[in-house]
Amino acid sequence: MAEKTADPQAGDVFGRFTVIDGVAIRAKREKYFRMLCICGNTKTVAKGSLVSGRSTSCGCFNAEQTSLRSTTHGKRKDPIYAVWNMMVQRCTLPSNKEYKHYGARGITVCNHWRKFENFYRDMGDAPFERATLDRIDNDKGYSKENCRWATYKEQQSNTTRSIRYKFRGQQLSIGDVAKLVGMNLNTLTNRIYKYGMSIEEAASTPVMTPQEAQALQGNPIFERVGKRLDGQKLYPMEKV
Numbered sequence: 001m002a003e004k005t006a007d008p009q010a011g012d013v014f015g016r017f018t019v020i021d022g023v024a025i026r027a028k029r030e031k032y033f034r035m036l037c038i039c040g041n042t043k044t045v046a047k048g049s050l051v052s053g054r055s056t057s058c059g060c061f062n063a064e065q066t067s068l069r070s071t072t073h074g075k076r077k078d079p080i081y082a083v084w085n086m087m088v089q090r091c092t093l094p095s096n097k098e099y100k101h102y103g104a105r106g107i108t109v110c111n112h113w114r115k116f117e118n119f120y121r122d123m124g125d126a127p128f129e130r131a132t133l134d135r136i137d138n139d140k141g142y143s144k145e146n147c148r149w150a151t152y153k154e155q156q157s158n159t160t161r162s163i164r165y166k167f168r169g170q171q172l173s174i175g176d177v178a179k180l181v182g183m184n185l186n187t188l189t190n191r192i193y194k195y196g197m198s199i200e201e202a203a204s205t206p207v208m209t210p211q212e213a214q215a216l217q218g219n220p221i222f223e224r225v226g227k228r229l230d231g232q233k234l235y236p237m238e239k240v
Helices: 047-052 060-069 079-092 116-123 152-162 174-181 185-194 199-204 210-215 220-225
Strands: 017-019 025-027 030-037 042-046 132-135 147-150 165-167 170-172
Touching: 030 047, 042 047, 079 116, 132 152, 147 152, 165 174, 165 199, 170 174, 174 185, 174 199, 185 199
Parallel strands: none
Antiparallel strands: 017 030, 025 030, 030 042, 132 147, 165 170
């Protein structure tokens, strides 16, 4: 017999939804729960739709995507539009590979910036090549007051100072973990933020030379973590 899924509790997050009170409403052998959407709307949603991921918003996400497709601001093909679009996706779309580092831990995009024109009016185009959109306080969301343009090194430094991970019984920054295991900080950061590895997997996967990686082809464990992700190289190959 399949194990029953626990009922959602007040404060649980499902995509853009947050459970309001956790009180189930029964109808036609299904349980429904009152949800608050990130846009401010409330909706009653079936438990099965929540836990399966079929329902993640009141409909506002689809409405936003429709609006984006019909936008006339003329920036859809510009790099700045991609910056904005990915910012919104990693904070609101559970299927985005970066969602677990952003939306899933409560990082949001302020309502004013949900519209590209407002974001562009506040931030403008990136002021230099390879500039990144950086949150000044990594525990707060995206807004004019909490964002700046930064170099990759500045953003990485901000991330390594601010975010703490539970590792070997301690709350440590990425920089602290890198020092503890003797790994290059860039290697550890890329594994977590670029390739979506957990802190434990990122810190314990050996750094390999191309020759070592080639010799391990066919090993089922290596095939799982050594999958070709960028069409160029295998990510465990970074040199220290």
